[in-house]
Amino acid sequence: MAVVEAVVQRLRAVPGACLPILHAIQDELGFVPHDAVERIADGLNLSRAEVHGVLTFYHDFRTAPPGRTIVKLCRAEACQARGCTALERRLHDHHGIAMGATSADAAITLEPVYCLGNCALGPSALVDGKLVGRLDAARVDALVQAARGKRGKA
Ligand code: FES
Incomplete structure (x- = not known):
């Protein structure tokens, strides 16, 4: 290669x-x-x-191609206290996206991360490298919808 x-x-x-x-x-x-x-x-x-x-x-390395959007959801303590576990469950139960995996449609890869330095504004995530805070179910749903609307490279 x-x-x-x-x-x-x-x-x-x-x-x-x-x-x-x-x-x-x-x-x-x-x-x-x-x-x-x-x-x-x-x-x-x-x-x-x-x-x-x-x-x-090193868990940062992937050995398979990622989805078109990479979501790194913070699972550290402060974000847990602010509801990241429920968001992870929502991603799994409502959108079929498991932690550490890529969705079947290759739209999203969901990975854990442990503190993004945005604790006061958690739950936090990196979406394609961009910091996003104050996540809730509605924002997660919108994020998934946007990612699924994103087209892959031709
Ligand atoms: S614990 Fe999530 S940003 Fe710090």
């Missing part, structure tokens, strides 16, 4: 290159394909198990 090869070549000399390479691949592709593990291992003279260990240790 050309992207993986280019990233490995560009960053292989960086000290502790495995993590920066994984981040760069995810930044470019949205996820780290399984077959990238072998190429990274070869490029860094590591075992596949070592690279796989780094890839699976």
